[in-house]
Amino acid sequence: QSRHGLEVDGVVGAKTLDALNVPVGQRIDQILINMERWRWMPDDLGDRYVLVNLAGFELDAVEAGSTVLTMRVVVGKTYRRTPVFSGRMTYLDFNPYWNATPNIARRDILPKVQADLGYLKAEGIRVFANWGEGAPELDPETVDWSSITPKKLTFKFRQDPGPKNALGRVKFMFPNRFNVYLHDTPSRELFQRTVRTFSSGCIRVEKPLELAEVVLHSDPGWTRPHIESVIAAGKTKTVVLPEPIPVHLTYSTVWIGEGGTVHFRDDIYGRDALIAQALFGK
Secondary structure, X not given: OHHHOOOOOOOOOHHHHHHHOOXXXXXXXXXHHHHHHHHOOOOOOOOEEEEEEOOOOEEEEEEOOEEEEEEEEEEEOOOOOOOOEEEEEEEEEEOOOEEXXXXXXXXXXXXXXXXXXXXXXXXXXXXXXXXXXXXXXXXXXXXXXXXXXXXXXXXXXXXXXXXOOOOOOEEEEOOOOOOOOEEOOOOHHHHHOOOXXXXXXXXXXOOHHHHHHHHHOOOOOOOHHHHHHHHHHOOOEEEEXXXXXXXXXXXXXXXXXXXXXXXXXXXXXXXXXXXXHHHHOO
């Protein structure tokens, strides 16, 4: 059960039975698919890097070939899939603001505001006239929300730093065209799930303060107590990394664990099937 990402309860339930009944030939194909996928990775991952396996819901921080930190992650929902790519982490934000993307504003926030205007105040979300720099802030009570459709929504929603902030207390930035990043989350209970596809595309990390320590450890001033004091101050603070750190978002449904044990995971996004079609014509 552990090797297949299932709840480890010692009971042969439906999901465990399904895993036991996968034919050997299908597992061999799965291994070949992931060997092919690994060929697409950069030859040099970096001396220090962060590796996220979306299919395994796990993050590893690696230094000089050794994993120094491992944690669970939450990834994108099946209809808001987190992409696979490599980038470079260049800065961190402590106590970040959260600017809801236009898609999230239209799909998630607008319906909640229309159902309950008090939602914005309860969540610490402010409204601005548009996405332009210096756009004026609006009083939500002066807006006729019932007349606004998703297509007509041009407002920017910004959530202030705090315990309810969707990004938690730390945001790890590696600028990319997908607008994807790593961040803390107030929804800690989701890390206890075995299948963790709950985000809108970004990656929520289980141990944000520990990850901040790792990426900032080359600067002796950034001790754990100092990190905690900056967060406790409640003010947004951007910290530029002395050296960028490679970040690799991968999608491995098979890998080798400790002692040479093979681990398998479900193809949550249907990406193995596409490679199987290209490799095997099936």
